[in-house]
Amino acid sequence: MPRQLATLATLAALLVVFVAVNMLSAVGLRGARLDLTAERLHTLTDGARAIARDIEEPIDLTLYTTDQVVVDNPAYRALAKRVREIIGEFAAESRGKIRFKVVSPEPWSDEERQVQDAGVEIRPINQKGDVLILGLVGSNTTGGTEVIPRFDPGSEQLLEYDIAKLIYTLKTPVKRTIGVMASIGSGGFDPRTMRPTPPWQTLDLLGKFFERETIPETADRIPDGVDILLVVHPKDLSETALYAIDQFVMRGGRLLVFVDPLCFFDPGNPRDQFAALTGADKASNLDRLLNAWGVEVTNDKVVGDRLYAASQPIRKDGRLVPAQWLPLLGLRREALSRNDEVSRNLEPAIAQVFLAGAIRRKDDAQGPRLTITPILTSSDESGLMEKMGLTDPNTYDQLLDTFAEDTGGHAIAARLTGPINSAFPGGPPAPAQAPPEPAAAPPAGHLKESRVPANIILVADVDMLSDQMQVDLSAQSVIPMQNGNASFLVGAIANLAGSPELLSIRPRGAARPFDRVEKIRRDAAREFREKERKAQSRLDEATRSLQTAIDEDKVKVGEDGRIDLTERQKERVAELRKTVSEADRELRAVKRDQNRAVEQLGSRLKFINIALMPALVALLAVGLGAYRAAQRRAERARSA
Amino acid sequence: MMRGLLPVFRRELSGYFITPVAYVFIVIFLILAGVFTFQMGQWYEANQADLRVFFNAHPWLYLFLIPALSMRLWAEERRGGTIELLLTLPVSRAGAVLGKYLAAWAFAALALALTFPLWITVNVLGRPDNAAIVAGYLGSAMMAGGFLAIGAAVSAATKSQIIAFILTVMLCFGFLLAGFAPVLDFFRGWAPAFIVDTVAGFSFLTRFDGIAKGVLQLQDVVFFGSLIAACLAANLIIVEAKKAA
Numbered sequence: 001m002p003r004q005l006a007t008l009a010t011l012a013a014l015l016v017v018f019v020a021v022n023m024l025s026a027v028g029l030r031g032a033r034l035d036l037t038a039e040r041l042h043t044l045t046d047g048a049r050a051i052a053r054d055i056e057e058p059i060d061l062t063l064y065t066t067d068q069v070v071v072d073n074p075a076y077r078a079l080a081k082r083v084r085e086i087i088g089e090f091a092a093e094s095r096g097k098i099r100f101k102v103v104s105p106e107p108w109s110d111e112e113r114q115v116q117d118a119g120v121e122i123r124p125i126n127q128k129g130d131v132l133i134l135g136l137v138g139s140n141t142t143g144g145t146e147v148i149p150r151f152d153p154g155s156e157q158l159l160e161y162d163i164a165k166l167i168y169t170l171k172t173p174v175k176r177t178i179g180v181m182a183s184i185g186s187g188g189f190d191p192r193t194m195r196p197t198p199p200w201q202t203l204d205l206l207g208k209f210f211e212r213e214t215i216p217e218t219a220d221r222i223p224d225g226v227d228i229l230l231v232v233h234p235k236d237l238s239e240t241a242l243y244a245i246d247q248f249v250m251r252g253g254r255l256l257v258f259v260d261p262l263c264f265f266d267p268g269n270p271r272d273q274f275a276a277l278t279g280a281d282k283a284s285n286l287d288r289l290l291n292a293w294g295v296e297v298t299n300d301k302v303v304g305d306r307l308y309a310a311s312q313p314i315r316k317d318g319r320l321v322p323a324q325w326l327p328l329l330g331l332r333r334e335a336l337s338r339n340d341e342v343s344r345n346l347e348p349a350i351a352q353v354f355l356a357g358a359i360r361r362k363d364d365a366q367g368p369r370l371t372i373t374p375i376l377t378s379s380d381e382s383g384l385m386e387k388m389g390l391t392d393p394n395t396y397d398q399l400l401d402t403f404a405e406d407t408g409g410h411a412i413a414a415r416l417t418g419p420i421n422s423a424f425p426g427g428p429p430a431p432a433q434a435p436p437e438p439a440a441a442p443p444a445g446h447l448k449e450s451r452v453p454a455n456i457i458l459v460a461d462v463d464m465l466s467d468q469m470q471v472d473l474s475a476q477s478v479i480p481m482q483n484g485n486a487s488f489l490v491g492a493i494a495n496l497a498g499s500p501e502l503l504s505i506r507p508r509g510a511a512r513p514f515d516r517v518e519k520i521r522r523d524a525a526r527e528f529r530e531k532e533r534k535a536q537s538r539l540d541e542a543t544r545s546l547q548t549a550i551d552e553d554k555v556k557v558g559e560d561g562r563i564d565l566t567e568r569q570k571e572r573v574a575e576l577r578k579t580v581s582e583a584d585r586e587l588r589a590v591k592r593d594q595n596r597a598v599e600q601l602g603s604r605l606k607f608i609n610i611a612l613m614p615a616l617v618a619l620l621a622v623g624l625g626a627y628r629a630a631q632r633r634a635e636r637a638r639s640a
Numbered sequence: 641m642m643r644g645l646l647p648v649f650r651r652e653l654s655g656y657f658i659t660p661v662a663y664v665f666i667v668i669f670l671i672l673a674g675v676f677t678f679q680m681g682q683w684y685e686a687n688q689a690d691l692r693v694f695f696n697a698h699p700w701l702y703l704f705l706i707p708a709l710s711m712r713l714w715a716e717e718r719r720g721g722t723i724e725l726l727l728t729l730p731v732s733r734a735g736a737v738l739g740k741y742l743a744a745w746a747f748a749a750l751a752l753a754l755t756f757p758l759w760i761t762v763n764v765l766g767r768p769d770n771a772a773i774v775a776g777y778l779g780s781a782m783m784a785g786g787f788l789a790i791g792a793a794v795s796a797a798t799k800s801q802i803i804a805f806i807l808t809v810m811l812c813f814g815f816l817l818a819g820f821a822p823v824l825d826f827f828r829g830w831a832p833a834f835i836v837d838t839v840a841g842f843s844f845l846t847r848f849d850g851i852a853k854g855v856l857q858l859q860d861v862v863f864f865g866s867l868i869a870a871c872l873a874a875n876l877i878i879v880e881a882k883k884a885a
Contacts (some may be wrong), residue, residue, distance in 0.1 A: 004881070005878060009880040014870050014873055015870070018867065020843070021862065022866060023838050025859050029859045032855075032858035035855050036775045037769050038769045038771055065716060094709075102679060441803055512688060512884065514684075514689055515766050516765045517687060598765065602685075605761055606674070606678045609674045609678060610670075613755070617666050621663035
């Protein structure tokens with residue numbers, strides 16, 4: 001008995017030691033970890049840590065989440081856990097300045113009501129009345145609140161950024177000042193109509209979100225109060241103005257630039273016949289600066305895209321006929337970088353650009369170059385077209401035949417980052433006229449290099465901001481074109497308004513789709529569109545020949561009001577019907593083949609992974625068993 | 641002190657492959673891993689080049705398969721009386737305990753390693769984060785070690801394999817779900833908060849989830865290491881006690 005007791009006591013002691021070790025390690029070894037993932041996904045970035053560390057007044061963060069449903073939905077469970085972890089890490093880093101709590105409101109409770117009032121989304125998920133809540137509310141001591149209404153499983157890469165931004169906004173509740181230097185769209189006077197023109201709505205909208213300051217194109221210095229400089233359609237800026245922009249960037253100012261090889265809505269110079277043809281008077285660039293920083297925008301070519309081309313009517317022989325406008329792109333989901341806040345927040349999720357340039361690296365630049373991260377990219381069925389002759393959309397139907405795709409997509413909007421040198425290595429440019437008193441004001445502190453890494457968003461299209469792009473191009477009606485261009489502009493500025501730490505938080509953990517499967521899908525989609533185009537032209541052909549038959553043979557109307565078709569007309573109608581049904585069948589077949597190819601690959605892999613290895617092991621077992629049995633028989637035979 | 645570790649290890653490991661049981665075990669493990677990943681986890685349809693779905697299935701696979709592996713470790717020896725024989729051999733008790741355990745672990749690791757076609761598959765299909773996958777495999781092996789150690793100690797305490805199996809499954813289930821509401825509610829009523837937190841920290845699922853994501857926390861390594869050490873010590877104590885009784 002005492003012996004057994006001793007054993008039990010030892011076992012109990014063992015349990016105590018085990019528990020104690022783990023309790024100690026939970027405290028003592030907190031944070032000792034190795035993030036093995038390639039992008040260090042589970043470690044706060046330095047920028048995020050810096051934001052958390054430098055909070056002065058306490059910030060309260062409350063995460064609202066429904067327990068029940070989140071538990072039943074694995075995707076949300078994982079997301080809720082991750083959100084909690086990240087906020088926990090921010091809180092730990094803030095040394096108590098972030099007070100974090102998690103609240104799970106009971107269904108139908110008052111609390112649930114309050115959640116909604118606070119701005120957090122409550123989404124019903126089934127007929128039973130279950131709801132899903134996963135949102136964050138933050139507040140500071142001065143009564144400011146910020147809300148993330150909901151987290152979505154698709155947005156995990158930006159979690160850290162979103163939360164950091166919320167914290168950052170709460171700790172620095174200052175409205176940012178934006179300087180606007182625009183050669184177009186800021187309102188003015190139209191010499192042709194002799195009437196004042198209103199500013200573009202997109203640019204006008206900015207005043208709602210930011211302090212706005214107009215900067216003349218002749219400015220020789222960007223005022224110190226300006227946090228972000230928006231440059232729209234810079235045409236013929238003077239060296240002095242360019243220098244002002246350069247130094248603004250060197251000082252750490254954020255720059256958002258819209259340039260365009262061909263701005264369709266720029267009235268240009270109507271008296272210049274040659275320019276009207278080439279569009280030379282409708283172009284803008286910032287080459288003087290960008291080229292020095294290793295970036296260029298095509299000046300004589302614009303991006304055309306078969307996949308994203310929008311369909312718009314053109315005037316043909318006095319009639320309006322639909323046509324694909326190759327240079328008018330509706331950049332949908334795949335074209336928008338999911339990893340960039342600017343394009344992610346587009347509402348609706350489509351950006352429309354017209355006659356846009358392509359942003360590229362310029363290899364022969366001296367000194368450090370900017371890193372280009374595309375935000376809007378054309379599809380891999382896009383290519384560059386000479387801008388010559390594109391000023392008249394009524395000729396766009398002829399583009400389709402000669403259009404040549406090139407490899408990969410073109411960046412139409414991009415984020416440019418990195419340390420750079422001034423594009424004016426020799427200091428400020430000499431003034432056009434000698435100043436009256438030369439030595440009076442020496443150039444105050446010329447900066448040779450950027451104080452902090454530059455942060456620039458460059459967009460190679462100006463048209464996207466114009467009012468005309470917000471309405472239907474052809475009809476001039478006021479039906480808004482459903483695009484997110486305005487939110488693109490606001491999003492880009494809001495993004496640039498963040499602190500350097502905030503901007504340094506780049507999304508990580510991008511989705512890693514199966515390249516193989518994607519390729520099958522892409523190829524099939526391409527084939528589908530190819531066939532579709534051919535079918536369409538056959539259809540057009542059949543329609544035309546029917547039309548000729550109708551035009552040439554008189555249509556007879558019978559006494560009972562019925563229309564009697566001629567033999568030829570009947571033939572053509574039958575032909576048209578046949579063409580339609582054939583095209584339909586063909587296109588369905590392509591879709592079917594695509595799905596089949598993907599499924600086949602899937603079931604092959606399933607077979608290999610579920611059955612093959614077990615079968616091999618079983619075979620090995622049977623083989624070994626048979627071999628051993630044979631050996632035993634042989635042995636027995638020998639001993640017998 | 642560890643005398644006989646190597647011979648015991650060898651005898652045990654080769655013992656697995658003489659009977660068909662081992663092959664059946666591997667075949668079932670591989671098929672279930674595949675089914676969990678492809679059929680239930682919809683791995684292919686999810687179109688993501690990682691193995692999270694696959695690893696997420698492991699705790700549940702181990703819950704039943706590892707006890708089946710560990711139940712015979714000692715219970716069978718005791719039932720057949722071969723334990724007396726084993727302990728009269730020039731083999732230290734610790735060596736026997738560790739040797740048997742390591743053999744079972746090596747066997748489980750082999751079964752795990754045979755899932756490598758999936759690793760090849762994911763690399764053919766896309767560009768996965770292979771470091772995270774290695775972490776997942778390491779974490780999985782560590783978790784299997786934890787399950788096995790519990791099973792070994794339980795197996796030493798009983799003569800019946802069936803009882804050993806059921807007890808092990810129950811214990812492991814407790815460890816899996818520690819950290820989940822039903823288990824925590826059981827403690828919440830009477831125990832102070834730090835106890836509840838500690839119990840929550842014993843959750844295999846939470847620990848493994850972190851490792852499978854690619855984050856190796858020292859705490860987790862300490863947890864699995866101390867669990868294995870404690871269970872093996874208990875195993876040794878029980879074997880000693882039974883021997884003396």
